Amino acid sequence: MGYPRKLTRRFRAFDNFAISFTIINIISGIFSSFGLGMNAGGPRILVFGWIGVAVMVLFVGAAMGEIASAYPTSGALYFSAGKLAKRHRGAWSWYTGWLNFVGQVGGTAATDFAAATFIQAFIAMQWPHYHVTTQRSVLITAVILLLQALANTYTVQLVALLNRISVWWLLVGMVVIVVCLIAVPSHHQPVSFVGHFANNTGFSSSLYAGMLGLLVTSWTFTGFDGSFHMSEETVQATVNAPKGIMRAIGxxxxxxxxxxxxxxYAVRDYAGEASAAAPPVRILIDALGNGTAKLLLLIVIGAMLFCGLANMTSNTRQIFAFSRDGAMPGSRWWHTVSPRTRTPVKAVWLAAVCSLILVVPGWWSDTAFYAVVSVNVVGLFLAYAVPIFLRLRLETFQPGPWNLGRYGKPVAAVAVVWIVLSSVLFMLPQASPITAKSFNYAPVALGAVLVIATVWWFATARRRFKGPVSYGTPDEVAAMDLI
Structure with missing residues (x-):
């Protein structure tokens, strides 16, 4: 790919799959957004929407996997955008990289803040006199970010080990939660309950409410580009990275x-649970009792912590690669690698600090915090769309060993259409009446990112950033190999 090797290839096929599986994180995603689905569509959208959106995301993953096989680098999306563009390669790469960066920073911030919220819920269940506040959530999030940064500072083997543990934590944890919800309650909803529809959004249109409910699954299925970002540290990356993406989604x-x-099917009091501060927690308490619910809540919290850790790992590799090509302020700092651990330590701490900066507004206002992190999903999926769209425009695409053959372009076309549709959904109002608190600030946050990137591009970046850098011929690069 034209770069001297700085990172060690210690990730096996399972490790590569594990990082995307951990970032998608079904427990974290479902538990943090289940309440939205209960109020926007109900069981009908939660279940059948999950199936439909998962199929669409498989199209996105397959299209991304084909590109990952052709361009297995840490730069991932922005690198491939620069290589696939016919013209203005620097601009395509620039915007893709910044959308990816902001989306990943927002993802780490949102996941860790959700973990802090659930930690406070557990504490309040254990000690009823405990007072839950957003200020305490911010402080807990700061501690979580510190611990995750420390874990990422050490060798990539530690990160790989933690990701392996996270896979089994998720799978075993899911089985434990499901078995408890099946075996313990004396009453379950009838089979027909899966067709129940609910609209508590305040909007009169059932179609609109159901479309909003699809966001539950879309929010969950983000971050699978982690396998792509870990390509330079994965053995046989041209095959294992795309397989990691597809297996994680499937x-x-x-x-x-x-x-x-x-x-x-464990729901008992639909109206009461749908209106609770944390609906899935309320479902666990009503179905299983306080004691069992607390134990299962520990599984959920652990899953969220693993998710945040994997998010940060993926983010640091994108920062490392983007800086390697001179696109970040202070680039010469962020693409350095520790000679002892062979990890981009400075990029790790930059990722942690940036995520903390996004969390701090939550000290004063929930609305301000959600306005900042709402760009997470939109930023990530738009970053996914750019290289896939550019691949569609090419008359000839040189695929890697893992490819879709003649189905490559049709799959990419479906992926782009779905990303555009889901991105529009994420920017629509999600509750009525629309107030300063209920307003969806995703378009504002996304607009601010694009304005800053555009001003920066025309002010200075377009003269110095031309897209992915080539350090020389394969032989010259091999001579510079640092490992």
Whole structure:
């Protein structure tokens, strides 16, 4: 790919799959957004929407996997955008990289803040006199980010080990939660309950409410570009990275459907649970009792912590690669690698600090915090769309060993259409009446990112950033190899 090697290839096929599976994280995704689905469509959208959206995401993953096989680098999306563009390669690469960066930073911030919220819920269940506040959530999030940065500072073997553990934590945890929800309650909803529709959004249109409910699955299926970003540290990356993406999406779709069904059929008081501060937690308490619910909540919290860790790992590799090509302020700092651990330590701490900066507004306002992190999903999926769209425009695409053959372009076309549709959904109002608190600030946050990137591009970047850098011929690069 034209770069001297700085990172060690210690990730095996399972490790590469594990990072995307952990970032998708069915437990974290479903538990943090289940309440939205209960109010926007109900069980009908939660279950059948999960199936439909998962199929669409498989198209996105397959299109991304084909590109990952052709361009297996840490730069991933922005690198491939620069290589696939016919003209203005620097601009395509620039915008893709910044959308990816902001989306990943927002993802780490949102996941860790959700973990802090659930930690406070657990504490309040254990000690009823504890007072839950957003200020405490911010402080807990800061501690979580510190611990995750420390874990990422050490060798890539530690990160790989933690990701392996996270896979089994998710799978075993899912089985434990499902078995408890099936075996313990004396009453379950009838089979027909899966067709129940609910619209508590405040909007009169059932179609609109149901479309909003699809966001539950879309929110869950983000971050699978992690396998792409870990390419330079994965053995046989041209095959294992795309396989990691597809396996992570496929296994998450199947196991997530089982968990979704278990939660849906365990509902007892639909109105009360849908209006609770944390609906899935309320479902666990009503169905299983306080003691068992607390134990299962620990599984959920652990899953969220693993998710945040994997998010940060993926983010640091994107920062490392983007800086290697001179696109970040202070680039010469962020693409350095520790000679002892062979990890981009400075990029790790930059990722942690940036995520903390996004969390800090939550000290004063929930609305301000959600306005900042709402760009997470939109930023990520738009970054996914750019290289796939550019691949569609090419008359001839040189595929890697893992490819879709003649189905490559049709799959890419479906992926782009779905990304555009889901991105529009993420920017629409999600509750009525629309107030300063209920307003969806995703378009504002996305607009701010694009304005800043555009001003920066025309002010200075277009003269110095031309897209991915080539350090020389394969032989010259091999001579510079640092490992």
């Amino acid at each position: 296994y998450s779709a199947l196991t997530g459907l089982v968990l979704m069904l278990a939660l849906v």
